[in-house]
Amino acid sequence: MLRYSFLIFLFFHFGALAQDDVLKYVNPLTGTANSTTKSAIKHGEGTEALANVIPAVGVPFGMTQWTPQTRLTEKKCIAPYYYKDPKISGLRATHWLSGSCTQDYGSFTVMPISGQLKTSAVDYASSYAHEDEVASPDYYKVLLRDYLITAEVTGLERSAMLKFTAGKTDDFYLLMTPNSDKDKGFIKIDRKKGEVSGYNPAYRIYQGLGQPAGFSGYFVIQFDRPFSKSGTFSGNQQYGLDSLINQKDLGAYLKFEMEKGEILRARVGTSFTSIANARKNLATEITGWNFDEVRKRSAAAWNKALNQIQVKTDLEKQKNIFYTAFYHSLQHPRLFTDVDGTYPKFAHQYENAVLKGTEYYDDFSMWDIYRAQLPLLEILQPQKIGAFVNSMVLKGEQGGWLPIFPCWNSYTNAMIGDHGTAFIASAYTKGIRGFDTQKAYQLMRKNAFEIPDKETYRDGKGRRALDSYLKYDYIPLEDSVPDAFHKREQVSRTLEYAFNDYALAIVARDMGKTEDMNLLLKRSSNYKNVFQKEIGSVNGRYADGSWATDFKADVKLPFITEGTPRQYMFYVPHDVSGLASTMGGKKTFEKALDSLFIKGEYWHGNEPGHQIPFLYNFTDSPWKTQREVRKILSEEYDDGIGGLSGNDDAGQMSAWYLFAAMGFYPVNPVANEYLLSTPLFQSININLQNGKTFTVQASADPLEMPYITSVKLNGKSYRKNYLSHQDIMNGGTLEIKLGKTPNEKWGAKDNNQPSGISNKAKK
The missing domain is CATH 2.70.98.10 (Beta-galactosidase; Chain A, domain 5)
Structure with a gap:
């Protein structure tokens, strides 16, 4: 019996030691000085030149x-x-x-x-x-x-x-x-x-x-x-x-x-x-x-x-960048509950509530983190995501409206869009629970359909400029969007509301709310109403349908949020194929992407463009995604103090790196599809909370062989250029064969490309 107990001790003792001490790779000082990356030097200015970690x-x-x-x-x-x-x-x-x-x-x-x-x-x-x-x-x-x-x-x-x-x-x-x-x-x-x-x-x-x-x-x-x-x-x-x-x-x-x-x-x-x-x-x-x-x-x-993600490489610098990015990705949202479950009620004055069985969180930099930081946690820590969503629902119940960008436990309406809806929809379609789905839906629906009274609106509740959006199916330039921190920015708002409407439509479809679904799916095409075909770009538009005449593709204009028309016109994550068609077809779409990168107008230091490098997966040249992503990994991240490309924004900039380094990225988090690229490491193990492991295995050193030539999933040939969320959560192995030159046939056929619509939504 004593011998048996000793063996148990050895098993648990050395099992614990088997976990790598990866803290030695984390440098918390990275990002505490001005960014020294390539695109930050060209495009960053003021506070955007700082990672601010x-x-x-x-x-x-x-x-x-x-x-x-x-x-x-x-x-x-x-x-x-x-x-x-x-x-x-x-x-x-x-x-x-x-x-x-x-x-x-x-x-x-x-x-x-x-x-x-x-x-x-x-x-x-x-x-x-x-x-x-x-x-x-x-x-x-x-x-x-x-x-x-x-x-x-x-x-x-x-x-x-x-x-x-x-x-x-x-x-x-x-x-x-x-x-x-x-x-x-x-x-x-x-x-x-x-x-x-x-x-x-x-x-x-x-x-x-x-x-x-x-x-x-x-x-x-x-x-x-x-x-x-x-x-x-x-x-x-x-x-x-x-x-x-x-x-x-x-x-x-x-x-x-x-x-x-x-x-x-x-x-x-x-x-x-x-x-x-x-x-x-x-x-x-x-x-x-x-x-x-x-x-x-x-x-x-x-x-x-x-240690939920373990990477294999002989280059210490790569581990330094990876685990430092991972550290930055795990800091928010912030715990607000005491050990006895007490927390301050959202948008109240010194009133407390008590929550049992889960935790309450705040500080959701939602315009940023719905893109990659929260989707990363949907893979790694789905139970915590359930607590995050439940916290959002509690905020909506206590304040009366689902918050847009809840920080310091208050309504802020900072930034644009309604990405609390996008986040909840993303969690819902992945089957993550731990929150009242009916209450969540009603709060999302209220944001999408109801216009608050003036006092409520000024307090930061409700979508900005929703009345104009519902009236014109875009936000015209006449609406300067008062009572908002970000005023105007009408084109960017239209694009983002179209995505938010799509996200809610997917939930409506899955919940059997057909009337809402049909209306919202129609609204999800509103991005087309600010796309001027004559110039091949999004542009400001007046209420009478006429277009702004002072258009400049590569200048920051007041109807665009923190960027230029060229950078923002690719923000249609839910309907990339539809955007390509609007632009004139896949070849025109590909040339527009080429132009962005050739002109050096891709700016990695701000979030609206984070999906752009992966959009080549919707063209006949997915290998260009592999080229551009590798370039960004090399040029926009480092292990020095200036090694982050711009504001890290609660871990979004860092989470982009993690996904890209693993070889897949959620362009549309609600669709539960991850677009493939070349991984940075020869071996990556993602240790899931369900006890399974998903492994990405490259056939050669990706630094020497940067292009995908073929793929196998669990030993079987895999022609698609994207993974599903379920592929990852089921565990298994993604084998990627690499070469020095592109395989222009791999992943280039229409039926191998991502749909942009979740599997559940296809019913």
């Missing part, structure tokens, strides 16, 4: 992340950390939307200093050097050179532990500051408990700009040794008070007696509902003072998530 420490999809702070503000488009900034002013508990141009919220910062007490960040910020930094998903370490203090942090879902080592014997202070740009917030020192607590109220941007978001970032900080002196401050003004509220640059300081080499540990709990729940979250997740044990738990969570 941070070296975030925590666990996948965690409530709170930790980052070194080089910028004090929570203002829009300013991340907490930039690689080239010369000073650090603390370790920040952040809710920054990774890779975005939004805002931080509910954050607070902890900063150790020594010597004279200073309470203004301008005075106490410390110099540092990158050679003194260690950055990993589970851990960050830096030497604060002005104080000879080594600061370290590791984090879990709702809690973290900080560790400070004194490099000299001197007065040692810890400063804690809620980071409110509005001179709000609260902090309290409890001398008996040896604890500091507080909160930082969150505020809306975009629609509802400046209004309270209806919740705060709450925190509790505990220490492993007593402090000898304490107080509060507002900027340079110091007080002997134990609490302070709604003052400019407020904070608290604690003095500790520290000799050289001694260590101070702090453990922190966070919540979006109350200080009490922040304390409860901490007590549940971290019970002791073992920093290394907490770090091991964080590392284990990351390794478990990252």
